[in-house]
Structures are given as structure tokens and as C-alpha cells.
């Protein structure tokens with residue numbers, strides 16, 4: 249089974265929408281929002297695609313979207329998920345590492361994100377990958393759950409400076 253990471257295309261919209269439905273339990277993007285992300289100049293989406301060996305249709309196993317803003321070197325991880333049936337096999341980490349490399353290639357120095365305070369798996373992954381807790385976000389999600397804003401320096405020298413600051 250071949251799994252590849254590639255930039256999302258307009259034709260991925262339906263598959264992305266289906267993935268969004270099964271991967272998240274709330275705060276899901278609508279089709280319209282996903283369309284907007286795919287067609288927005290300051291967003292970059294990577295998909296994890298699985299191609300069955302029998303030549304059957306490819307399946308999307310995950311995706312992640314970065315947002316960039318003019319005038320700041322801070323990119324934002326706006327969405328990130330893996331299909332429930334494909335979790336726990338390293339795809340999430342691989343996708344996130346590739347998104348970090350894409351952010352760096354676009355001259356971002358910091359990658360920020362928000363995560364639900366009760367999302368143990370994602371929080372653990374982010375912390376092990378070098379993201380630090382920055383700010384508590386009260387009542388941040390649509391069900392009232394709080395969140396954490398986290399960030400990671402993408403350049404080695406900056407990481408060392410953050411470590412010195414404690």
C-alpha cells in the first residue's frame with residue numbers, strides 16, 4: 249500500500265469534506281470553508297493519499313492546512329487530522345513534520361496552533377514535537393471547551409533562544 253503526501257488540489261474537495269466528517273467530532277469545516285481553503289492564496293493544504301495496489305481509486309487518509317499572513321513570520325496550523333482508521337501508525341507525525349518543512353520553506357519562523365484542552369493525543373504529539381503551551385483559551389470551541397494556543401520555533405537558533413528563556 250503506497251501512501252504519499254502531496255499538495256491538495258481543487259478536485260480533492262469532496263474527499264476532504266468526507267474526511268472532515270469522520271475525523272472531527274465537532275467544529276468541522278463546511279464544504280464552503282474547505283473550498284475557500286483550497287482556493288485561498290495564503291493557505292496551503294497537504295493531503296495524505298493512499299493508492300491501493302490493485303489500481304483502485306485513491307483514498308485520503310489525512311490532511312493539514314497552514315495559513316500565512318502578510319507581515320508576520322508566524323504561520324498557523326489551521327486544521328490537521330488523520331482518518332480514524334489510519335491513526336496510530338505515524339501518519340500524523342509525518343504529516344506535521346512535512347507541514348513544518350513547508351512553513352519553513354515559506355520563510356515562517358514560528359508555527360502556531362490551537363488545540364482542545366481535552367485532546368490528549370494531539371497535545372501529546374505537539375509537545376513531543378517541540379510545541380510549547382503559550383496561552384489558555386477559555387471557552388474557545390463551539391461546545392464551550394477550552395483550548396491551548398501552542399507554538400514552535402522552526403529555526404534551530406530560535407529554538408535554542410526559546411529554550412534559554414525557559
Ligand SMILES: CC(C)(COP(=O)(O)OP(=O)(O)OC[C@H]1O[C@@H](n2cnc3c(N)ncnc32)[C@H](O)[C@@H]1OP(=O)(O)O)[C@@H](O)C(=O)NCCC(=O)NCCS
Nearest residue numbers: 328329330335336337338339340341362363369370373376
Ligand atoms: C491528532 C491526530 C492527527 C494524530 O494522528 P495519528 O496518525 O494517530 O498520529 P501518529 O500515529 O503519528 O501518532 C502521534 C503520537 O500520538 C500517539 N498516539 C496516537 N494515537 C494515540 C492514542 N489513541 N492514545 C495515546 N497516544 C496515541 C502515538 O504514540 C504518537 O506518539 P509519538 O509522538 O511519541 O510518536 C489524530 O489523532 C486525529 O486526527 N485526531 C482527530 C483530529 C484532531 O484532533 N486533530 C488535531 C486538532 S488540533
